Amino acid sequence: MALLDIRNLVVEFDTAAGPFRAVDGVSLQVDPREVLAIVGESGSGKSVSMLAVMGLLPWTAKVSAERMVxxxxxxMAMSAGERRRIIGKEIAMIFQEPIASLNPCFTVGFQIEEVLRFHLGLDKKSRRDRAVELLTQVGIPDPAARLNAFPHQMSGGQCQRVMIAMALACNPKLLIADEPTTALDVTIQKQILDLLMQLQAEHGMALIMITHNMGVVAETADRVIVQYKGRKMEEADVLSLFENPQSNYTRALLSALPENATGDRLPTIAGLMEDFTPAPSAGEGARP
Known part of the structure; x- marks a missing residue:
């Protein structure tokens, strides 16, 4: 049975020009221990889809789904309180701007310990010991001293490691990583990806990787969902997607990779939304 099963997710925002549909009928499933990549360009609804699952969208957003289990x-049937008991404990999320995601007014130790206090009810010493253990696990040097540091006293890579530690604090069943390497330099990006995959294997959790980087998809994922303008264009296992893409948008996306450049010009995707159609099975809840 799928750990997360979503059917026909729709997210709309009210705007001055009328309702704007940011996510339009997306369905997905992820199994325990599986790595699912959601790939697409900026504005394709990747992050909004997962924020809807987390219940972190503003109150102005209208979220509906035939199924979200x-x-x-x-x-969908849970109260706000029931969902809060799950979010951060059984489902955790790493956001794409680590420094902006941490509260600048509190030490990193306080922020990690707060998760442990709220979800697990640990006493002060147990929270401290667990926080040191988590920072050690994610590769922060001198972790006991670092608990007293504020986010601005740490590098971007260290802040991302702190975010990963917070997400793993309660041993979640599902971890959502929203472009976890976007704000980092190339060397640190590789370290963070390796760390995520190592921890995913060690903890046996499912991982949803949100990215626009096809190289990250090829390196990390078991299956891939391609999104464009709020719609799911294609879903396939990694090898099938790269070797035999079914949607014309997926083919255009792969052809636009920098390694396919000829001469001095990078490949681009021409056309409008209407030019792209989903693969035949993309709108269905079942797997390919």
């Missing part, structure tokens, strides 16, 4: 529980 996590570990056998209907998330």
């Amino acid at each position: 996590f570990d056998g529980r209907d998330m």
Whole structure:
């Protein structure tokens, strides 16, 4: 049985020009221990889809779905309090701007310990010991001293490691990583990706990797969902997607990779939304 099963997710925002549909009928499933990549250009609805699952969209957003079930529980039928008991404990998310995601007014130790206090009810010493253990696990040097540091006293890569530590604090069943390497230089990007994959294997959790980087997809994922303008264009295992893409948008996306450049010009995707059609099975909830 799928750990997370979403059918026909729709997210709309009210704007001055009328309702704007940011996510338009997306369906997905992820199994325990599986790595699912959601790929697409900026504005394709990748992050909004997962923020809807987390319940972190503003109150002005209208979220609907035929089905949103996590570990056998209907998330659409949950109260706000019931969902809060799951979010951060059984489903955790790493955001793409680590420095902006951490509270600048509190030490990193306080922010990690707050997760442990709220979800696990640990006492002060147990929280401290667990926080040191988590920072050690994600490769922060001198972790006991670093608990007293504020986010601005740490590098971007260290802040991202702190975010990963917070996400792993309660041993979640599902980890959502929203472009976790975007704000980092290339060397640190590789370290963070390697760390995520190592921790995913060690903890046996499912991982949803949101990215626009096809190289990250090829390196990390078991299956891939391609999104464009709020719609799912294609879903396939990694090898099938790269070797035999079914959607004309996926083919255009792969052809626009820098390694396919000829001469001095990078490949681009021509055309409008209407020019791209989903693969035949993309709108279905079942897997390819």
